[in-house]
Amino acid sequence: MDDMTTTAATATATPVVGFDQVSKTYGTVRAVDGLSLTLHPGETVALLGPNGAGKSTTLDLLLGLKHADGGTVHVFGTSPREAIVAGRVGAMLQSGGLMDEVTVAELVKLACALHPKPYQVNDVLARAGITQIADRKVNKLSGGQAQRVRFALATAGDSDLIVLDEPTTGMDVSARQAFWATMREQADQGRTVLFATHYLEEADAIADRVLVLHRGRLLADGTAAEIKAKAGARRVAFDLEGPIDEAPLRGLPFLTSIDVSGQTVRIQSTDADATVHALYGLGVYPRNLEVAGLGLEQAFVAITAAEEAKQS
Amino acid sequence: MNSLIKLELTRALRNRKFLFFSVVYPSVIFLLVSNQTGDVDGSGLSVAKYVMVSMASFGALTAVLMGNSERIAKEREGGWVRQLRLTPLPGRGYVLAKTASAAVVSLPSIVVVFLVAAAVKDVRLDTWQWFALTGAIWAGSFVFAALGVAIGYLASGDAVRPITMIVYFGLSILGGLWMPSSSFPTWLQDIAKWLPTHAYAALGRAIEQSQAPNPQDIAILVAFFLLFAGGAAWLYRKDTLKA
Numbered sequence: 001m002d003d004m005t006t007t008a009a010t011a012t013a014t015p016v017v018g019f020d021q022v023s024k025t026y027g028t029v030r031a032v033d034g035l036s037l038t039l040h041p042g043e044t045v046a047l048l049g050p051n052g053a054g055k056s057t058t059l060d061l062l063l064g065l066k067h068a069d070g071g072t073v074h075v076f077g078t079s080p081r082e083a084i085v086a087g088r089v090g091a092m093l094q095s096g097g098l099m100d101e102v103t104v105a106e107l108v109k110l111a112c113a114l115h116p117k118p119y120q121v122n123d124v125l126a127r128a129g130i131t132q133i134a135d136r137k138v139n140k141l142s143g144g145q146a147q148r149v150r151f152a153l154a155t156a157g158d159s160d161l162i163v164l165d166e167p168t169t170g171m172d173v174s175a176r177q178a179f180w181a182t183m184r185e186q187a188d189q190g191r192t193v194l195f196a197t198h199y200l201e202e203a204d205a206i207a208d209r210v211l212v213l214h215r216g217r218l219l220a221d222g223t224a225a226e227i228k229a230k231a232g233a234r235r236v237a238f239d240l241e242g243p244i245d246e247a248p249l250r251g252l253p254f255l256t257s258i259d260v261s262g263q264t265v266r267i268q269s270t271d272a273d274a275t276v277h278a279l280y281g282l283g284v285y286p287r288n289l290e291v292a293g294l295g296l297e298q299a300f301v302a303i304t305a306a307e308e309a310k311q312s
Numbered sequence: 313m314n315s316l317i318k319l320e321l322t323r324a325l326r327n328r329k330f331l332f333f334s335v336v337y338p339s340v341i342f343l344l345v346s347n348q349t350g351d352v353d354g355s356g357l358s359v360a361k362y363v364m365v366s367m368a369s370f371g372a373l374t375a376v377l378m379g380n381s382e383r384i385a386k387e388r389e390g391g392w393v394r395q396l397r398l399t400p401l402p403g404r405g406y407v408l409a410k411t412a413s414a415a416v417v418s419l420p421s422i423v424v425v426f427l428v429a430a431a432v433k434d435v436r437l438d439t440w441q442w443f444a445l446t447g448a449i450w451a452g453s454f455v456f457a458a459l460g461v462a463i464g465y466l467a468s469g470d471a472v473r474p475i476t477m478i479v480y481f482g483l484s485i486l487g488g489l490w491m492p493s494s495s496f497p498t499w500l501q502d503i504a505k506w507l508p509t510h511a512y513a514a515l516g517r518a519i520e521q522s523q524a525p526n527p528q529d530i531a532i533l534v535a536f537f538l539l540f541a542g543g544a545a546w547l548y549r550k551d552t553l554k555a
Contacts, residue, residue, distance in 0.1 A: 063397075064397075065394060090398075096391050097390035099319070101323050101326065
């Protein structure tokens with residue numbers, strides 16, 4: 001029931017972000033190439049891709065820092081700039097610098113003063129976990145602390161969309177976990193969160209939806225589980241005795257790849273249950289059978305490799 | 313916007329080096345240079361009066377030029393300008409806040425020179441002259457504030473300091489703020505009289521002489537203001553599209 005109402009609301013509400021055939025070219029490089037995507041209210045979305053995939057350009061276009069050569073970008077049905085002026089977007093960029101020679105508290109106070117729907121300065125400091133360093137000068141912070149200050153600036157007010165470009169760069173593991181716990185709170189309050197990352201486990205653990213970007217195009221769009229499925233979600237490995245006849249193995253249902261080395265056969269399958277069932281049907285006796293999920297990282301590599309093969 | 317001006321100002325007032333060079337330093341030079349008695353050739357002004365206007369103008373120039381150019385170039389490169397564009401602050405707000413805070417700091421640079429001149433060197437002027445001088449030198453400093461913004465958007469973070477220094481010393485010395493340009497060779501005087509700093513100081517001297525300002529000086533200042541402000545606006549727009 002809950003799911004149905006959510007779906008109905010999603011279908012009728014104005015999309016949070018709408019890209020329609022957006023392109024951006026630098027010289028001869030198409031950083032973003034005919035990109036179309038829609039983000040819905042309340043989603044936590046990971047933008048995943050290797051370096052140079054167009055993630056940062058996509059976020060710059062979304063935030064109105066760059067203008068598209070072609071296509072349209074809408075944020076809450078308006079231009080990115082209008083959405084920012086209305087206080088609906090909070091953003092944290094990798095390239096976002098901080099003002100030097102002022103204290104952390106002064107800078108956060110400024111961000112609150114500039115936001116149309118500001119929170120209390122002390123609350124923002126506490127939520128970002130920077131209360132203890134509030135009196136420190138901004139230019140004396142470590143990389144991870146500076147990231148937290150950027151996060152505080154992005155969450156200085158009650159924004160509906162939070163955009164984060166590689167937010168945990170420079171943080172150690174525990175800081176990263178604390179950061180995502182904070183971010184989840186933001187998402188749980190009904191905000192839409194979009195973050196770019198190349199830490200695949202972050203996309204896997206945090207996002208409801210993963211957008212895979214490669215060479216400025218959208219390669220895959222779905223839940224982390226669906227992305228894995230798209231790449232041939234499960235690995236099946238087993239040993240066979242005697243000479244191995246590959247031909248019948250290649251005919252197995254739902255098989256996406258096969259690799260035979262020595263007596264060991266490794267298969268990727270989009271439906272491991274059906275594949276294994278059919279394997280027994282071939283009359284062979286697989287030993288040491290293992291069925292394992294494919295990590296998002298491997299899925300990602302598989303998808304981008306498949307795309308490169310298609311293009312060359 | 314006000315909050316950004318306030319923060320820029322807090323930061324400027326906290327920076328001792330900047331305050332020393334824009335507020336204290338001009339008064340120190342004034343005391344060192346104004347020891348001679350008698351009048352400056354052809355001006356009918358005592359050395360103290362002449363140098364007072366030069367140093368007040370110099371101090372205001374320092375406050376508006378040095379602060380703006382270097383910070384803008386560095387903050388552009390460091391990404392603070394980008395970060396501000398993610399806030400509802402209007403695009404011009406950043407430049408306006410910088411200029412406004414520089415204008416607040418330039419006021420004490422002017423007034424401190426006047427106080428030192430009056431207290432130590434017995435410089436006496438009519439009340440209206442003190443106010444008119446303060447107003448004219450302060451208003452004239454916006455020409456150089458615009459120049460500072462233009463340099464900040466033109467230069468990279470590494471190049472901005474040498475470029476600012478060359479422009480700053482070039483304008484100060486050739487414009488006759490450090491020594492009367494009447495002591496220059498004729499060919500240099502011919503160049504100097506077209507410089508905005510020369511017109512700037514001449515404006516203050518006209519007030520000391522109870523004369524109407526020379527229309528040519530006003531025209532030069534207005535022309536340079538339009539040139540610098542137009543250049544700054546153009547460079548700003550170019551930078552915004554690129555960012």
